[in-house]
Amino acid sequence: MDNPGARGDGKKISVLIVDDSALVRQMLSDMISKDPEMEVAGLARDGIEAIRLTQKLDPDVVTMDIHMPEMDGISALEYIMKKTPRPVVMLSALAKKGAPPTLRSLELGAVDFIAKPSQFPFSVNEVREDVIWKIKAAASSRAKEIWERARKAKAPKTVKLRRKAARGGxxxxxxxxxxxxxxxxxxxxxxxxxxxxxxxxxxxxxxxxxxxxxxxxxxxxxxxxxxxxxxxxxxxxxxxxxxxxxxxxxxxxxxxxxxxxxxxxxxxxxxxxxxxxxxxxxxxxxxxxxxxxxxxxxxxxxxxxxxxxxxxxxxxxxxxxxxxxxxxxxxxxxxxxxxxxxxxxxxxxxxxxxxx
The missing domain is CATH 3.40.50.180 (Methylesterase CheB, C-terminal domain)
Structure with missing residues (x-):
C-alpha cells in the first residue's frame, strides 16, 4: 500500500480530532501521534468547538464524528466547508442507521469516512491502518477546490440519445x-x-x-x-x-x-x-x-x-x-x-x- 499523505515540505499533517467520546478522542490521538508524518492540532467535543478550533488552529485535516451534542457533525461540516473549506474525514457507526447521514456528509464535501467498530473494547490494530491511510489520503486531496467547484455547479442535465445504439448488450x-x-x-x-x-x-x-x-x-x-x-x-x-x-x-x-x-x-x-x-x-x-x-x-x-x-x-x-x-x-x-x-x-x- 503506497503512502498517499507524504509531504515534500517536511511538515507534519496537522489533524483536529472532533468526537464527543473521550475514549475515541484518546484512541485517535494516540494513533496520529505515533505516526511520524502526522501530529494532533487539537481536540474538540462537539461541532461548535470544532468550528472554533478549525478557525483558530487551521488544521490540514479534520476528523469529525457525526452524532454529537450541541451541534452535530453534519452541521459543523456544512459550516466548515462554506467558511474555511478543508479535508474532513467523518466518523460513523458501522450500521445501516448510520448510512444516511454518512452518505449525506460525502455529498456535502467530506473526503471519506471511518467506520467506528460497533463494539468496545476492540483491537486498535483492527482500525489503525484504515484511520492513518484515510487521513493521509485526505491531506493530499483537492477538497477545497472540488468543494468550490461543486458550489458553482449547475444541476446536471440529462444527456439525450442522438441515435439508436449500433449494437446491444x-x-x-x-x-x-x-x-x-x-x-x-x-x-x-x-x-x-x-x-x-x-x-x-x-x-x-x-x-x-x-x-x-x-x-x-x-x-x-x-x-x-x-x-x-x-x-x-x-x-x-x-x-x-x-x-x-x-x-x-x-x-x-x-x-x-x-x-x-x-x-x-x-x-x-x-x-x-x-x-x-x-x-x-x-x-x-x-x-x-x-x-x-x-x-x-x-x-x-x-x-x-x-x-x-x-x-x-x-x-x-x-x-x-x-x-x-x-x-x-x-x-x-x-x-x-x-x-x-x-x-x-x-x-x-x-x-x-x-x-x-
Whole structure:
C-alpha cells in the first residue's frame, strides 16, 4: 500500500480530532501521534468547538464524528466547508442507521469516512491502518477546490440519445472510491432512462452502507439503481451497486443472458468491493462491448481491470485530475495509458451515452 499523505515540505499533517467520546478522542490521538508524518492540532467535543478550533488552529485535516451534542457533525461540516473549506474525514457507526447521514456528509464535501467498530473494547490494530491511510489520503486531496467547484455547479442535465445504439448488450463498469459518491451524484442523473446499456457501480464502501447508497442514487437518477443480489440478471437500463464486502463477477445463464455472481471480497481493509474483479470479469464475458469508467479514489484499484477491458477491445474513461477529489485510481490508469478518454466529471455521462 503506497503512502498517499507524504509531504515534500517536511511538515507534519496537522489533524483536529472532533468526537464527543473521550475514549475515541484518546484512541485517535494516540494513533496520529505515533505516526511520524502526522501530529494532533487539537481536540474538540462537539461541532461548535470544532468550528472554533478549525478557525483558530487551521488544521490540514479534520476528523469529525457525526452524532454529537450541541451541534452535530453534519452541521459543523456544512459550516466548515462554506467558511474555511478543508479535508474532513467523518466518523460513523458501522450500521445501516448510520448510512444516511454518512452518505449525506460525502455529498456535502467530506473526503471519506471511518467506520467506528460497533463494539468496545476492540483491537486498535483492527482500525489503525484504515484511520492513518484515510487521513493521509485526505491531506493530499483537492477538497477545497472540488468543494468550490461543486458550489458553482449547475444541476446536471440529462444527456439525450442522438441515435439508436449500433449494437446491444453493452455494459458499463464504474469504479470509484473516495470522492466517488460526489462524482456519481453528478453522472447518474445525467444518464437517460432509455440508455441501451447495463451499468454496474463498484464503490468502495462497507456492506451496511451500499444499500442506502443505491437508494440515494436511485432517487436522483432516471434509470433504475439498486443494490445487486446474488444471481440477478444483468439488464439494459438498470444500474446495480455491488454490495460492500463482496465482489461481483458475471456468469452466463444461456440464451445470451448474464447474471451477477457475488462472492466474499478478496480485498483487505476498506478497499472493497474490488473494481478489478468486476472489470476483469466484464472483459472476459462481454469483450469489446464492455466500457470501463474510473472515478475519484485513492490507490490503484481498477487500473488492471481497465487494461483488460482495453485488451478485449472495449472502451475506457478516466476522470481528470482537476475534478477528482482524490486523483489516485484514475492517475494509475492514465499513467499506464489505459484510458482512451480523460474527462472532467461533467462530461463523463455524455461520453458514456456516445459510446453505447
Amino acid at each position: 453493452r455494459i458499463v463498469i464504474v469504479g470509484a472510491s473516495a470522492g466517488g459518491p460526489m462524482a456519481l451524484a453528478e453522472i447518474m442523473p445525467a444518464l437517460p432512462a432509455e440508455l441501451p446499456a447495463s451499468i454496474v457501480i463498484v464503490q468502495h464502501m462497507p456492506g451496511p452502507f451500499t444499500g442506502s447508497f443505491a437508494e440515494r442514487l436511485n432517487s436522483k437518477s432516471r434509470i433504475s439503481v439498486k443494490e445487486a443480489e446474488q444471481g440477478e440478471e444483468i439488464a439494459e437500463g438498470k444500474a446495480l451497486v455491488v454490495p460492500g464486502e463482496q465482489d461481483l463477477a458475471f456468469e452466463g445463464i444461456g440464451g445470451g443472458r448474464v447474471r451477477a455472481r457475488l462472492m466474499p471480497t478478496v480485498a483487505r481493509h476498506s478497499a472493497s468491493p474490488v473494481i478489478d474483479v468486476t472489470m476483469e470479469s466484464a472483459a472476459r464475458r462481454f469483450g469489446s462491448k464492455s466500457i470501463g469508467v474510473l472515478l475519484s479514489g485513492m490507490g490503484n484499484d481498477g487500473a488492471m481491470g481497465m487494461g483488460m477491458i482495453r485488451d478485449a477491445g472495449g472502451e475506457t474513461i478516466a476522470q481528470n485530475e482537476e475534478t477528482c477529489l482524490v486523483y489516485g485510481m484514475p492517475r494509475a490508469a492514465v499513467e499506464r495509458n489505459l484510458a482512451l478518454e480523460v474527462l472532467p466529471v461533467e462530461k463523463i455521462a455524455g461520453a458514456i451515452v456516445n459510446m453505447v
